[in-house]
Amino acid sequence: xxxxxxxxxxxxxxxxxxxxxxxxxxxxxxxxxxxxxxxxxxxxxxxxxxxxxxxxxxxxxxxxxxxxxxxxxxxxxxxxxxxxxxxxxxxxxxxxxxxxxxxxxxxxxxxxxxxxxxxxxxxxxxxxxxxxxxxxxxxxxxxxxxxxxxxxxxxxxxxx
Numbered sequence: 342x343x344x345x346x347x348x349x350x351x352x353x354x355x356x357x358x359x360x361x362x363x364x365x366x367x368x369x370x371x372x373x374x375x376x377x378x379x380x381x382x383x384x385x386x387x388x389x390x391x392x393x394x395x396x397x398x399x400x401x402x403x404x405x406x407x408x409x410x411x412x413x414x415x416x417x418x419x420x421x422x423x424x425x426x427x428x429x430x431x432x433x434x435x436x437x438x439x440x441x442x443x444x445x446x447x448x449x450x451x452x453x454x455x456x457x458x459x460x461x462x463x464x465x466x467x468x469x470x471x472x473x474x475x476x477x478x479x480x481x482x483x484x485x486x487x488x489x490x491x492x493x494x495x496x497x498x499x500x501x
Contacts, residue, residue: 342376344377347427348417348427348428349362349429351432351435353389353470354415355384355393356395357468366380369492372492378495381425383417383421384417392414395477397469428443431465457488458489
């Protein structure tokens with residue numbers, strides 16, 4: 342049975358990437374693919390290692406039925422480039438940061454999340470950290486759309 346492992350990556354691993362992780366876990370469960378898709382998240386920075394996701398992210402996610410409370414911030418490490426099939430970044434700065442620490446042979450694993458939401462009007466998941474509640478709602482909207490597209494893109498890999 343084929344599996345695919347994914348790590349969502351943002352700057353601090355307390356807003357966007359844990360939101361994407363929770364949304365993806367929910368959608369993967371709904372698609373009955375839990376045994377086939379391994380999901381995690383990490384940050385490129387080390388500021389929030391061990392911390393729970395941002396309270397605003399948790400609140401917005403909870404209102405849509407996602408639980409971020411069990412997740413904890415961690416920093417991307419060298420082993421992650423071996424461990425994961427895809428490292429899915431939230432924005433271009435995260436892609437650049439990943440490229441700086443990624444072995445050249447693994448660079449094709451790095452993708453932008455919004456690539457999987459081609460109808461979206463933005464190429465990057467907006468960083469809500471310094472804004473208000475509306476930013477966290479936008480992140481959820483973007484993650485929900487992109488994760489649906491990601492699952493659709495992964496299906497051929499899981500069955501082929």
